[in-house]
Amino acid sequence: MIRSKVVLIKCDSYDEAKVRLAVKRGIDLLGGISCFAKPGEKIVLKPNLLAGDPPEKAVTTHPIVFKAVGEIFKSTGANLFYGDSPGLGKPELIAHLTGIKQIADSLNITLADFQKAVKVSYPDAILAKQLALAKGVVDADGIVSIPKMKTHGFTRITGAVKNQFGCLPGLQKAEFHVKMPDIYDFSKVLVDINNFLKPRLYVMDGILAMEGNGPRGGEPIEMKVLLFSKDPIAMDVVFCKLIDLKPEFVPYMRFGRESCLGTDSYNNIEIKGDDIEGLINKNFKVTRRSPSRFISARSFPPFLKNLITQKPVITYELCINCGSCILQCPVMPKAVNWPERKQNRKPVFNYKQCIRCFCCHEICPEKAITIKTPLLGKFIHPHIPE
Numbered sequence: 001m002i003r004s005k006v007v008l009i010k011c012d013s014y015d016e017a018k019v020r021l022a023v024k025r026g027i028d029l030l031g032g033i034s035c036f037a038k039p040g041e042k043i044v045l046k047p048n049l050l051a052g053d054p055p056e057k058a059v060t061t062h063p064i065v066f067k068a069v070g071e072i073f074k075s076t077g078a079n080l081f082y083g084d085s086p087g088l089g090k091p092e093l094i095a096h097l098t099g100i101k102q103i104a105d106s107l108n109i110t111l112a113d114f115q116k117a118v119k120v121s122y123p124d125a126i127l128a129k130q131l132a133l134a135k136g137v138v139d140a141d142g143i144v145s146i147p148k149m150k151t152h153g154f155t156r157i158t159g160a161v162k163n164q165f166g167c168l169p170g171l172q173k174a175e176f177h178v179k180m181p182d183i184y185d186f187s188k189v190l191v192d193i194n195n196f197l198k199p200r201l202y203v204m205d206g207i208l209a210m211e212g213n214g215p216r217g218g219e220p221i222e223m224k225v226l227l228f229s230k231d232p233i234a235m236d237v238v239f240c241k242l243i244d245l246k247p248e249f250v251p252y253m254r255f256g257r258e259s260c261l262g263t264d265s266y267n268n269i270e271i272k273g274d275d276i277e278g279l280i281n282k283n284f285k286v287t288r289r290s291p292s293r294f295i296s297a298r299s300f301p302p303f304l305k306n307l308i309t310q311k312p313v314i315t316y317e318l319c320i321n322c323g324s325c326i327l328q329c330p331v332m333p334k335a336v337n338w339p340e341r342k343q344n345r346k347p348v349f350n351y352k353q354c355i356r357c358f359c360c361h362e363i364c365p366e367k368a369i370t371i372k373t374p375l376l377g378k379f380i381h382p383h384i385p386e
């Protein structure tokens, strides 16, 4: 039985001095920074850079958290790099728009190559025996994952484990969604990526988290916490505890346990640092049920699929016609596209074609796409909240 440590440090703002102290304290409680990097090693810092939003939107890892982690790793004499594969756009531009690039430049942390894919074999994988990973992470001696604490329509939360999906360059991510439309297959791949890359340390930015329609369209909410661990499953279990979500509702948890990535039992986690009780938010807005296998769209006859499964829906009053959802849709022909009649230039869905990957929902900059459950789906799953 795995017994893991998760350090929880209360931190009520992005005040630089406070965050620096909190990061040092968190890493010290896991044995100190010398456990995680040595002089001359090539270490990649992997923040969440989903989209080019400012830090106050809580879409991406806050630059001050990135800075504190960067500074402490600099002190080891390691050669630092950073990067992520954003939903849309070049990594350098997105890093600039989120404020991460400016911090990286000031600390001489170089942008790693997250655009070129390198094929690797992983015979021990649960499912993804072949992976095409970003060159930047394949070339590294070690990875430090710096996820953001957010909700996610597909996996319920996006925290420690999901952060490594960004280690696949853009086209590879789309390919995986098409190859693995089943949420549970997709979850196995997430676990495979983490097991293959084995980040040395995870530091989760939950000072300002995101609830509701995440990972981009939700609302920022103060959770006032930073989490530290070597075990991404345990870290996400503690994230679940903080938002009063059953870990079994997060589809990758059991694959993480079965593949020895980490422990999914709260009782097997040693919490260090500050007391968790005062930080739990039972009203945190998150979908409190398991994803249904019905959303594995291909396994269902289309007519039934469309009557039962959750689907992305556009609120047209909010849509600004940016087309990001269309660019992001991984299937061909596109399952969301411009209508043929040009006078109404708002995207429309072809639900027969849609694999319910919710990439369109993930990338919409205007919160115009929500995930809805049809009436029959609500009847079959009476606990489905809207």
Ligand code: SF4
Binding pocket: 314, 318, 319, 320, 321, 322, 323, 324, 325, 326, 347, 363, 364, 365, 366, 367, 368, 369
């Ligand atoms: S991404 Fe959102 S705002 Fe942009 S076209 Fe699609 S629905 Fe409209």
Ligand code: SF4
Binding pocket: 312, 328, 329, 330, 331, 334, 335, 336, 349, 353, 354, 355, 356, 357, 358, 359, 360, 361
């Ligand atoms: S329309 Fe949205 S949910 Fe459907 S396949 Fe395209 S990106 Fe995925």
